[in-house]
Amino acid sequence: MRLTVVACGYFKKYVQREIAKASGYSLYKPLQGWRHVRKRQWIYDENQPWTDAAKETNFPGKKLRELIEPIPQSQWMIFKGDRVLVLKGIDKGKIGIVCMLVKERNWCFVEGLNCNYRWVDRSTSNPGVLSKVEKPLLVTNEVALLDPSDQQPTQVEWRFDEDGNRVRVSLRSGRIVPISEKYLDEAEDGVLKSSYIEQNWDTKEKELTKVTYKPSLSSFEADIMQAMGIKEDRKRAPVFYY
Amino acid sequence: MFSKTVYASLLFRSGHRNISTTACILGRNARKPFDKRFPVRSEDVGPSAAGGSKEMEERLPEQIVPPTGIVHRVTGEYIHVPEMVPELVVPDLTDFQLKPYVSYKAKEITQKELSPKDIFNSVYAADIEDDFRDGRIKLEGDKVIFADGRILALDSFDSSADEDKSVAETTVDRT
Numbered sequence: 556m557r558l559t560v561v562a563c564g565y566f567k568k569y570v571q572r573e574i575a576k577a578s579g580y581s582l583y584k585p586l587q588g589w590r591h592v593r594k595r596q597w598i599y600d601e602n603q604p605w606t607d608a609a610k611e612t613n614f615p616g617k618k619l620r621e622l623i624e625p626i627p628q629s630q631w632m633i634f635k636g637d638r639v640l641v642l643k644g645i646d647k648g649k650i651g652i653v654c655m656l657v658k659e660r661n662w663c664f665v666e667g668l669n670c671n672y673r674w675v676d677r678s679t680s681n682p683g684v685l686s687k688v689e690k691p692l693l694v695t696n697e698v699a700l701l702d703p704s705d706q707q708p709t710q711v712e713w714r715f716d717e718d719g720n721r722v723r724v725s726l727r728s729g730r731i732v733p734i735s736e737k738y739l740d741e742a743e744d745g746v747l748k749s750s751y752i753e754q755n756w757d758t759k760e761k762e763l764t765k766v767t768y769k770p771s772l773s774s775f776e777a778d779i780m781q782a783m784g785i786k787e788d789r790k791r792a793p794v795f796y797y
Numbered sequence: 798m799f800s801k802t803v804y805a806s807l808l809f810r811s812g813h814r815n816i817s818t819t820a821c822i823l824g825r826n827a828r829k830p831f832d833k834r835f836p837v838r839s840e841d842v843g844p845s846a847a848g849g850s851k852e853m854e855e856r857l858p859e860q861i862v863p864p865t866g867i868v869h870r871v872t873g874e875y876i877h878v879p880e881m882v883p884e885l886v887v888p889d890l891t892d893f894q895l896k897p898y899v900s901y902k903a904k905e906i907t908q909k910e911l912s913p914k915d916i917f918n919s920v921y922a923a924d925i926e927d928d929f930r931d932g933r934i935k936l937e938g939d940k941v942i943f944a945d946g947r948i949l950a951l952d953s954f955d956s957s958a959d960e961d962k963s964v965a966e967t968t969v970d971r972t
Contacts, residue, residue, distance in 0.1 A: 562812045757900035764904075770911060770919040 566744040577613060601658040605619065625659050626695065632711045632723060633663055633694050636735030640708045643697040644690070650701065654689070662691035663698055684792040695741040706731045836861050 583727045584754040598619050602609040633639065637653045651665035651716045677683035692698045699708035702725040711732055716722050723732040740749050754761065773781065780787065825832045830848060831841035838861065840846065842853040866873075866877040930932045933944040941949040 698815045742901050746901050751901040753900045753902060754898075756896050757898050758894075758903070759900055760903040762894045763899065763906065770916045772916065772920050 570604050575795055577610050599657055622719055623660055626661055634734050634738045636737030638701045640699045640701055641665060641668050642699055661694045663694050664689040664691055702728055704728050
C-alpha cells in the first residue's frame with residue numbers, strides 16, 4: 556500500500572483531527588504540553604466528519620439514543636458497488652447496488668431503495684420538488700449479499716483461491732463473489748483513480764517501479780567513505796577489558 | 798459553521814466560565830496601532846487598520862525575514878555577518894525523475910523487508926553460479942568442494958529457519 560496511506564495514514568489522521576476539533580478542546584498542561592479533551596462521543600452518520608452537516612449532527616447536547624456495536628473488520632462482507640437484496644423496510648425483496656457504507660454504525664445505503672420522500676420548496680404557488688434520500692440499512696440483518704450464479708441471497712466467507720488472493724466465496728454454491736470496480740477504483744480519500752489526471756508533480760508508475768538500489772555488503776559508513784574517497788589509515792589503539 | 802455566540806451561551810448556562818479575557822488584552826493584535834516590541838507588519842498599516850493605507854502596506858515587505866547582521870550598540874552602524882546568511886545544502890537534482898507526490902493511477906507496490914538472503918543473492922549468487930558452471934566448485938553428495946581444496950559439509954547448516962511465507966502481492970524484485 557502507498558506509504559502515505561498505510562505508514563503515515565495521512566487521510567485517517569485528517570479525519571480524526573477534524574473530529575477532535577469539533578468535539579472537544581485543547582488544554583495546556585505544564586510538563587505534558589497540549590492535551591486534547593474530548594467532550595463528547597462523535598456521532599457518525601451519512602455526512603462525512605469534516606462537513607458542516609456532520610457538525611450539526613454533533614452539536615453540543617445531541618446524544619445517541621442507541622447503543623452501537625460496530626462489527627469487526629474481518630466480518631465486513633459488503634463493499635461499495637455490491638449487488639444486495641433488501642430484507643426489511645418498504646423496499647423489502649428488491650435488489651440494489653450499495654452506494655455508501657458507514658462502518659462505525661454498521662450502515663449501508665442501497666442506491667434508490669429504502670428512501671425518504673420529501674417535498675422541497677413547497678408553497679401556495681409552487682408545487683415544489685420531490686426529493687428522494689436513501690435511509691440506512693443495517694449490514695448485519697437488513698441486507699443480504701447476492702450469489703452471482705443464481706442471484707439469490709447467500710452467506711459469504713473469506714477464502715484463498717489458487718493464486719493466493721483473498722476472495723469472498725458463497726457458502727451455498729462455492730462461486731466467488733467478486734469485488735466491484737467501484738470499490739477498487741476509489742482511493743481512501745475518495746479520489747477516483749480512473750478519472751484522475753496526472754500532473755507534473757506526480758511520480759508516474761514507470762518511475763516508481765524502477766529498482767535502483769543494489770544491496771551491498773558494506774555498511775552505511777563504509778559506503779559514504781567510498782563515495783567521498785575517504786581513506787582510513789589510522790590503527791585503533793589497543794583496548795583492554797577487565 | 799455553527800455560531801460561536803450560541804455555543805458561548807450554552808457554556809454560560811452550564812455554569813462553567815471558560816472564557817479568558819486576559820489573553821485578549823495581552824495579545825499582540827490588541828496593541829494599537831502596532832506592537833512596538835516587534836517589527837512593523839504590513840497588516841498593521843494596511844487599509845483595514847485605522848490610519849493605514851494601501852501605499853503604506855506596499856512599502857513594507859510581504860514577509861518579515863530574520864536579519865543577516867547586527868546593529869553596533871555604540872556607533873549604530875549595521876554590520877553584515879556572513880555566518881547569519883542561511884546556506885541551503887541541496888543535492889544536484891538534474892535528471893532526477895521522482896516527484897513529491899505519487900500519482901493515484903500508479904499501482905500499489907509492496908516490498909518485503911531486506912533480509913540477509915537478499916543481500917547474499919545480490920552480492921554472491923551470480924559469481925557462485927558461474928563458478929559452479931565452469932567447474933571451479935564441485936558438488937559431491939553432501940559436500941561442496943572448492944578449487945583451493947576447501948570442503949564444506951552441507952549438513953552443518955540448518956535451513957529450516959528461513960521459510961518464505963509468500964502470499965501473492967505485487968512485489969518488486971530486488972535483484
